[in-house]
Amino acid sequence: MRRPFVAALALVGILVCLAVFWGFGRSRLPRPSASSGRATVEFLDVGQGDAILIRSPEGKSALVDAGPSRRVVDQLRERGVRSLDLVVVSHHHIDHYGGMGEVIRAFRPRVFLDADSPHVTPSYLALLRRVEEEGITAIRAGPKARKIDLGSVRLTVLPQVPSDRSDENNNSIGIRVEFGQFSALLTGDSEKAERRWWIKNAPSLCADVDVLKLAHHGSRNGTDPAWLELTRPRLAVASMGRGNDFGHPHPETLALLRSFGIPLKRTDEDGSVQVRTDGRAWSPGGREWADRSDPPLRDDRLK
Ligand SMILES: [Zn+2]
Known part of the structure; x- marks a missing residue:
């Protein structure tokens, strides 16, 4: 009896090791959960800034940028967010990290990701100090793409473009969000030079997305024909404040989108824009969604 028992135990041990190794080593996309949950990108x-909330069916969440002020904290609370697994500062401009200190204080995220940028200000250094004081794990975008799984939602951080010392917008982090067959692309305030680098060096990570966040709040330097030809989005979303002083979105960008x-969807006119997906269909804008009989997502299912 004893020897077969030991052999069985050893076999179980080997299988567990193989499973763990396989789990860490595999790079294919995680599958949406069997309970056919929904993910949201909101x-x-x-106002005039970016803040994008990503939630997985497993209840994990990430915030990419935190807008210019603490207003984002109330919005997260209104949505039932109690904790954040990951926060990201796409680049070191205040309309992207102004609310991040308060977000960190309120939600104590597990991981903080920012761009490897030479542009630092006293207020940005104060934010980094807070990250350190709170004991949050800090990671940086690097020259190689990096995958972060948020439950069954996969975030792929695009390779960090070589530093641009004159234009901080071009140090923006790019993130491809994938859930099943659904994908979205977020690239901060990247301008043409940075996007051209990605087109050349990471085209597959930018190609064929369902939803594209227009870079730089829909300004003229945030979108160009080559970028739309590669990304081929079925919906564009842009964040900007009502009646902003920057003229966002630019009429040329609007004309370019029309020509394609x-x-x-724009936050100054539509308010917050929530994209929901079950990993196949998505709304608003996904062609399949209207054909499906599933009831619309209720926010409380993600809490
Ligand atoms: Zn900005």
Whole structure:
């Protein structure tokens, strides 16, 4: 009896080791959970700035940028967010990290990701000090793409473009969000030079997305024909404040989207824009969604 028992135990041990190794080593996309949960990507209306909340069916969440002020904290609370697994500062401009200190204080995220940028200010250094004081794990975008799984939602951080000392927008972090067959692309305030680098060096990570966040709040330097030809979005979303002083979105960007037949949602007119997906269909804008009989997502299912 004793020897077969030991052999069985050893076999179980080997299988467990193999499973763990396989789990860490595999790079293919995680599958949406068997309970056919829903993921959401929500472009919050934080005025003139960016803040994008990503939630997985397993209840994990990430916030990419935190807008210019603490307004984002109330919006997260209104949505039932109690904790954040990951926060990201796409680049070191205040309309992207102004609310991050308060977010960190309120939600104590597990991981803080920022860009490897030479542009630092006293207020940004104060934010980094807070990250350190709170004991949050800090990671940086690097020259190689990096995958972060948020439950069954996969975030792929695009390779960090070589530093641009004159234009901080071009140090923006790019993130491809994937859940099943659904994908979205977020690239901060990246301008043409940075996007051109990604087109050349990481085209597959940018290609063929369902939803594209227009870079730089829909300004003229945030979108160009080559970028739309590669990303081929079915919906564009842009964040900007009502009646902003920057002229966002730029009429040329709007005309370019029209010429490509790409619809646009904008936070100054539409308020917060929530994209929901079950990993196959998505809304608003996904063609399949209307054909499906599933009831619309209720926010409380993600809490
Ligand atoms: Zn900005």
